[in-house]
Amino acid sequence: MRLSEPILTARIPSWPFGDPAKRKVVSIDEYTRTGGYQALEKALDMKPTEVVAQVKDAVLRGRGGAGVPAGLKWSFLPPADGAGHRYLCINADEAEPGTFKDRLLCDYDPHLVLEGIAIACWACQLDVAYFFIRGEYHHQAEVMRAAIAEAYAKGIFGPQGMFRGKVKFAVECHLHRGAGAYICGEETGLLEAIEGKRGWPRVKPPFPAVKGLFGRPTIVNNVETLAAVPAIVTRGAPWWQSIGVASATPGGMPSWGPKLMGVSGHVARPGCFEAPLGIPLSTLVNEYCGGMRNGKRFKGAVAGGVSMGVLGTDQFDVPMDFDIGHRANVLGLGTACPTIFDEDTDMVAVCRNIVRFFKNESCGQCTPCREGSGWAYQLLTRIERGDATTADLDLLVEVSGSMGLGHGTTICGLADGVDWAVKTIVGKFRADFERRVKPRFIPVHLAAR
Ligand SMILES: Cc1cc2nc3c(=O)[nH]c(=O)nc-3n(C[C@H](O)[C@H](O)[C@H](O)COP(=O)(O)O)c2cc1C
Numbered sequence: 001m002r003l004s005e006p007i008l009t010a011r012i013p014s015w016p017f018g019d020p021a022k023r024k025v026v027s028i029d030e031y032t033r034t035g036g037y038q039a040l041e042k043a044l045d046m047k048p049t050e051v052v053a054q055v056k057d058a059v060l061r062g063r064g065g066a067g068v069p070a071g072l073k074w075s076f077l078p079p080a081d082g083a084g085h086r087y088l089c090i091n092a093d094e095a096e097p098g099t100f101k102d103r104l105l106c107d108y109d110p111h112l113v114l115e116g117i118a119i120a121c122w123a124c125q126l127d128v129a130y131f132f133i134r135g136e137y138h139h140q141a142e143v144m145r146a147a148i149a150e151a152y153a154k155g156i157f158g159p160q161g162m163f164r165g166k167v168k169f170a171v172e173c174h175l176h177r178g179a180g181a182y183i184c185g186e187e188t189g190l191l192e193a194i195e196g197k198r199g200w201p202r203v204k205p206p207f208p209a210v211k212g213l214f215g216r217p218t219i220v221n222n223v224e225t226l227a228a229v230p231a232i233v234t235r236g237a238p239w240w241q242s243i244g245v246a247s248a249t250p251g252g253m254p255s256w257g258p259k260l261m262g263v264s265g266h267v268a269r270p271g272c273f274e275a276p277l278g279i280p281l282s283t284l285v286n287e288y289c290g291g292m293r294n295g296k297r298f299k300g301a302v303a304g305g306v307s308m309g310v311l312g313t314d315q316f317d318v319p320m321d322f323d324i325g326h327r328a329n330v331l332g333l334g335t336a337c338p339t340i341f342d343e344d345t346d347m348v349a350v351c352r353n354i355v356r357f358f359k360n361e362s363c364g365q366c367t368p369c370r371e372g373s374g375w376a377y378q379l380l381t382r383i384e385r386g387d388a389t390t391a392d393l394d395l396l397v398e399v400s401g402s403m404g405l406g407h408g409t410t411i412c413g414l415a416d417g418v419d420w421a422v423k424t425i426v427g428k429f430r431a432d433f434e435r436r437v438k439p440r441f442i443p444v445h446l447a448a449r
């Protein structure tokens with residue numbers, strides 16, 4: 001299952017279409033020479049509402065994790081009231097362990113992202129864009145900063161209006177570097193960080209579309225989501241829908257389009273590939289990554305970022321689309337960047353490692369997340385050391401199973417990562433845990449009651 005041509009990676013040589021060794025940063029001159037910024041010209045000839053309608057028809061589902069259709073999100077914005085700025089915040093935080101797809105775009109084709117940003121601003125009538133990039137992406141931040149400067153110099157951004165003032169619609173674009181906190185990838189934590197505050201997620205509603213950055217209407221979109229917009233504007237929604245898969249659930253939301261999938265872990269050739277949504281995980285591993293490393297057997301995989309939970313040994317053939325959540329009992333597709341585990345992997349250690357990450361990254365506002373992630377980590381450490389009993393295992397499942405947005409006990413979805421890691425890993429690899437814990441003996445006088 002392959003694309004007939006590269007779309008998001010048209011200018012980034014990638015397997016199976018090109019040699020990754022030949023990658024280089026695409027300058028604005030090369031970008032425009034190869035058809036770049038023509039989609040923006042086309043969009044500017046359309047009414048903003050027509051652009052929103054086209055993206056809505058395409059059902060471009062957000063590539064940042066939750067899969068919310070971009071056109072639908074854009075349509076939640078209130079009409080422009082002339083009372084202040086309206087913002088686009090581009091989420092390039094990409095701090096999810098094992099996820100490295102937005103980085104590919106920032107590294108090599110920054111103008112594809114900037115063109116998507118300019119089109120989204122026109123469609124939604126937003127006049128200021130903040131490109132929020134994770135603190136550790138030093139090189140990518142410099143590439144993006146240079147590309148933004150190029151776009152200003154060529155008159156795409158700036159007060160004169162787009163295309164050197166030919167179109168009287170002006171957008172200012174700023175780059176904002178994060179300071180290294182995972183929670184600043186959560187959209188309202190990101191807004192707080194841009195405002196110069198501690199990245200504490202906000203209680204929703206109000207949603208950012210209504211009251212976002214500096215209290216004004218704001219759209220938050222992922223880098224890859226915006227990079228997909230120029231192709232949709234150029235080729236139309238029916239073409240976008242010819243790639244990917246419909247939902248297997250009658251009336252369910254489809255998974256159209258190509259997707260960047262960064263594959264890491266125990267595969268022969270890890271890397272970031274562009275593939276159609278719906279590709280089976282086993283095809284991604286066997287065809288794109290040259291199979292399992294050292295010919296070992298597949299044991300499991302992080303579905304798409306560690307917050308989504310883990311796939312079991314019998315789920316190797318699962319299609320990588322937005323139905324994966326209910327089909328494979330994980331939280332969702334997430335970033336579609338799987339980490340593969342071979343037969344020698346200790347799933348207790350995997351679980352402890354994931355929970356340790358969330359414990360360290362919890363912002364501390366909600367008690368179940370702040371305290372629960374620490375307790376879960378302590379229990380897992382005890383289990384991994386061989387000092388725990390079956391009662392500890394039950395307690396672990398109980399503690400983690402009561403935290404998260406899914407249970408209505410936290411402000412944001414970070415805590416759900418602990419819940420899904422524990423319930424999927426313990427549920428799908430219970431034998432690994434039971435081998436480590438000692439049975440809890442119940443005294444005869446209590447058992448007899
Ligand atoms: C704890 C947490 C971390 C997140 N990190 C990211 C991130 O690094 N990048 C991202 O695009 N979305 C991240 N998200 C999702 C964002 O909140 C938001 O849904 C997304 O940026 C919207 O863009 P999209 O609709 O284009 O996918 C995170 C969510 C949570 C709960």
Ligand code: SF4
Nearest residue numbers: 363365366369410412
């Ligand atoms: S769930 Fe955790 S990370 Fe999210 S707001 Fe609450 S304490 Fe902070």
